[in-house]
Amino acid sequence: MPATLIGNGYGKSAVRLVTVRRGPDVHELKDVTVAIHLEGDFLSAYTDGDNSQVLPTDTMKNTVYALAADHPIQEIEDFGLLLSDHFLRASPPAASARIEMTEHLWERLDPHAFRRAGGETRTAVVTRTRESVAVTAGIEDLVVMKTSKSAFEGFPRDRYTTLPETSDRLLATSVTATWKYAGSDLPFGDRWTEVRRRLLEAFMEHDSRSVQQTLYAMGEAALETADVEEIRLLSSTLGS
């Protein structure tokens, strides 16, 4: 048969990994997406359904988490070197291991809080009728994380509850805020900058007992800005 079927490899993609190294004064955050691809002589698995040499992709995912726990990530290249070495040992038929990593960059806000670089936008809506005009403004997709001063305890438990109580968890959330101005002849740029600054400061400083409570504190802080009449905050929690 002159025809050929190409593809002697397999792997696992989109393994998302967030790690925090907790130093005495400062926390270090890494947010990485990992893909693993093995190539080699897996032909018996493809043709006979013999899985005895097929390291499950689920095991690959578990391995990424386990090695990251044992060896906190500093540079993604070094972590990739470690993983590639491990997978060649763990999979005898593999001739090569390819590790692809994408690091999502976060900017430091303070020693224990971070803002995801980029993506955030400034929004505004003007609604005018024949009689009146209303101006609202907002921030979309302000992504923030705090690695200390965040607990979630004392919630009700029923038969479907499996979440453990915790006094120390990562709080990562994407915040969208919209607020209404008291007028239509205002220094809109200055106001927007001040609301944004107040939201971030409140997030950093808040001793969080729940996401809802932190959002409320952020909203209260933003309402201190002149000419801001009303504010709504929506939060989309990151992770599962």
Next chain:
Amino acid sequence: MPATLIGNGYGKSAVRLVTVRRGPDVHELKDVTVAIHLEGDFLSAYTDGDNSQVLPTDTMKNTVYALAADHPIQEIEDFGLLLSDHFLRASPPAASARIEMTEHLWERLDPHAFRRAGGETRTAVVTRTRESVAVTAGIEDLVVMKTSKSAFEGFPRDRYTTLPETSDRLLATSVTATWKYAGSDLPFGDRWTEVRRRLLEAFMEHDSRSVQQTLYAMGEAALETADVEEIRLLSSTLGS
């Protein structure tokens, strides 16, 4: 203070739920994304950090899975009615519960196999130099699922392996295939249609011992098509 902070609700979005009802002859598949939103007097949670009335969003997610297991989904509206009733009971401060559902539609291929409606595209690449020309064609994002004849057993176990062996699992995957033609003056439309049909038939009929083995069988079937010299298949498994 004339200013007000709006938002007396919270919830959980993007809960993805795939259920199969296994009848004696035919399997019924439902693929639904659910969002739950409760509104009511949650002010003490927001202001005092008192979580005693805050049903965790993690519990909401678990509840969706548990109720779907007990009451197989037929119409999403009926499932929404069930969920909304449950959450008003489970959360005393909630005045209202809003359940949003999006059903992703699958077309039946046979009693135990399905194709995700839509999204699939036909692709082609022509590469010409001053001396020669090569034509490849393909299918992108052909999403298929089988609810029987799918096992994954006999794989190697190491200390990072937690995956159980199974002789009966859902196999859902997005397949991208590209193949090379033997010439440049061919009935390209007919060939494409035949390759697509052969890929789907092989998927349906295959008694799968691994995703890799099924892909290989699909590729072998497609290579029976006239003028197809070579084929590559990439598979992106759905779910975690």
Next chain:
Amino acid sequence: MPATLIGNGYGKSAVRLVTVRRGPDVHELKDVTVAIHLEGDFLSAYTDGDNSQVLPTDTMKNTVYALAADHPIQEIEDFGLLLSDHFLRASPPAASARIEMTEHLWERLDPHAFRRAGGETRTAVVTRTRESVAVTAGIEDLVVMKTSKSAFEGFPRDRYTTLPETSDRLLATSVTATWKYAGSDLPFGDRWTEVRRRLLEAFMEHDSRSVQQTLYAMGEAALETADVEEIRLLSSTLGS
């Protein structure tokens, strides 16, 4: 210098092309995205800024439209062969031309109307308070096109108007519909199927004088369905 800078090519991607071949009885629709990539000795352009051999990517885009007008697309592979031949002639330094095409598949509704395969979803929202319950349902992203019986004439003109009047244009739109049911104990699946069928039939049959008028006719038809109290249609026009 041992270091090397790779990349001796350039091109244009994401050229979207929709063509209709109007037969006496039936219209044939093709919806294709094209990318062109030339490789060759473009080094003088890179190093000296000498553009005399750099066919502009804007010209590449114009060429795709012009050749499609002269040679109606039947199979994308044949169109790619034509384009690759043209670009090697038009660009003397090019050693090879690579044409990538993705065809977005449309299903025929009638001789002059089409539905974009896939992507459409079924939605539902249940809102329950302690006293009442409301059920709405919907369709998202129902993408349809008609190639006859579509005009847009008689609109107001001001100094910013450049759109010509036309009695024969493509009408392509993505429709999202949501409707409210009269009760909560209904055969929801049957109702949804009927609303969808009525929307599509009205779209096909309507002699359109504007998108708004066609949407209104679709909504009126859907309201004939039992237990449907109220309907909203949103339309997002495709193309610029």
Next chain:
Amino acid sequence: MPATLIGNGYGKSAVRLVTVRRGPDVHELKDVTVAIHLEGDFLSAYTDGDNSQVLPTDTMKNTVYALAADHPIQEIEDFGLLLSDHFLRASPPAASARIEMTEHLWERLDPHAFRRAGGETRTAVVTRTRESVAVTAGIEDLVVMKTSKSAFEGFPRDRYTTLPETSDRLLATSVTATWKYAGSDLPFGDRWTEVRRRLLEAFMEHDSRSVQQTLYAMGEAALETADVEEIRLLSSTLGS
């Protein structure tokens, strides 16, 4: 008829607008997406197909560009106020006009160059065989724009060429770079930071005669970094 059809409005969304105000020393950049929605008594258009009161959405788009040219945007709220006022005058049946704006934020690099805030990621690929290991690194989606020192002239013209020559144009592009390291035991973080800095500096300083030439200059600059053996740059031009 108890049933009702809701929706007495229409509009135009996704109008993308990039403006540059050229001061004597510094250029100011605004990048905004605008949506316009009119509500009012458009019923005759919907029921009778009478378009005499339907301002075309194409005219709405043209109006956004024309008003932005006459009134350079400083704050999006002020631009929305201007647009809403215009559209209520231009459309007598409209009772209200709603203008939604999203501003995509750019960071200043120098008086005439900008970087789009966010989205950029750091990537790495480690490929290990039983005998060797290779490390590459990269930046994805580094989006930059320069508003001076950018020309495109002297290119070949054929019958499909409509692009005018220009000695002064906006050059906006999304750059993805990948480079190969000379070893696997290197200070990877420092190297990445230096490559990124060199790419940005070369972009700012380059007197561009074409995108290709600027990319080449950026690549040459990056190759000055220690331990970088080889680099590839891909550029995806923004806009049509």
